[in-house]
Amino acid sequence: MATANAATMVPPGNRNSVQPDIPGASSRRTQATNTSFQAKYRKVYALLQNDAELRAKIRKVAAAYDIDPMHIVGAIVGEHTYNVDAYDRLQTYYVKAMSYLSSKLTFAYEGEDVSDFVERPQFQKCAGITDSYDLWECREQVWNHSFRGKTVGGTSFPNDRFGATFFQPYYAGQTFGLGQLNPLTALQMSDLVHKVSGLPELDVNDPNTVYNTIMDPDLTLPYVAATIRKSIDAYNSIAGFDISHNPGLTATLYNVGNPEQRAYALEEENEKRRAAGEA
Template sequence: MFRPLSLCLGLLVAATSTAFALTAVPPGNRNAEQPPIPYGAVKRTGDTRGSFEAKYEKIRDLIASNGELRAKIKASAKRYGIEPIHIVGALVGEHTYNVDALDRLQTYYVKSMSYLTSKVEFALKGEEVSDFVRRPQFAECGAESSDAALWSCREAVWNASFRGKTVDGEAFPDKRFGAAFFQPFYAGQTFGLGQLNPLTALSVSDVVHRRSGLPELDARDAGKVYAAIMDPDKSLDYMAAVIAESIRSYAEAADMDISDNPGLTATLYNVGNPVARARALAAENRKRAAAGQKPKLPEENYYGWLVNEKLAELRVALR
């Protein structure tokens, strides 16, 4: 049975052995000015002789003018128990600072079909990631009960045991786990309407299977992963699942309710790995509590800052 995420958060609190109240992260930005925009985003936009404002207006106007897209956004949000504005925020952030939005949804469908016959694979130096994570260093990850926790664990093991190191005579690159294994076309590439990367989609595959009935993704079949994240009928559900996972992670691991701050969920959509980030915030706040300090609230980055700054406009576009 479908339950709104707000109800699920309430049930989560009630089910714990020691009742606690989640700290509500208020709407709006914690930073008075927009945090610095990374050089890569500036260069991408400059190379096309565009501007962030023009790209923002393009995706905002696409949402406002396309009733089919708005209906899909609202349907996906409902399936995952989140407010549609969270999906809008992620779309706006991606298409303002990553790539320009395409004018027609049909273009995404065509691109999606092309990946089904591709020969692409997720591998490093010819070793598929599915084989790589069978190494003994990853044994601890077998206890994780969700795809999000599983891939977060694998990323942590990569960082601790392989990244930039030489193991058994083999040198490994000083790159993020996703960059090392999940970007076979070129570094930094994301795909589709939601500009998802494959690792992000894999991290919510179990949730999307349960909620939407879509087949579970398999890292051994990269073509189907790319086809799923390129297809707007599926991509929006993956987006919603990623956002819902961020909200759930912060509630469970950090005792924070971030569901009323679309700029913050957009930030997490941008930076990824909400499980590890929520746990890190929780660890920091335990130290602050021991020192008699107030808990630290999560903050938006440049990407989420824009979403909160433009929130009134985006709510109008969604209507």
């Protein structure tokens, strides 16, 4: 295994000979809001440049999770450039956070609450897992193998991600807040954030608090850092690559998600290359 040796350090920078195509969904979203990637980049850059308090918060939370602050900056800039516009002022995020406390939100599909859904017998293999990350990863795998795009017990389930199906009360694919987190990611990171930052553990039966946590900058930054920390650890322990010096790569993983699956796929590909004498 790659982990038997020291991890290969991935230096900073982008070594693509040409810029990869921007995903179509990102382009369509940007066109629909009558803006441009350049304008969205300038907006989030200005937010960070003009708010010394925000920069100080980023440095503090980065130190707690033992990552370079640029990883958090990269994730925020990437999300707000290719996903949605940043608000002009940090205060707007606090106001939005308060609004979610007064809403009536549910995590459900076709009237079935996710807390009931995961009690189905297909999820039995996840029953003994206590760590929030491993638990929700297990449940997501069960969704992919047993429900995604299938009809089970008379209910037809969409060929879509677990998070988009059960954890988007407004519309599928929506992410929120300064870190553009989705609720499933927040639930996965709950134990790590509780351990490192001392924040209360999130409860899937309390969607309003989950959304408030995502929207409140003081609460969401530890979740951003924890998500990045998980990606760095996954690539190190699974694929044998140290990506802790490449914020461009961690920002990409932050955007696309599923770092462990991607790390396993990378290690599998590298094993094939080594077996073929191409390493």
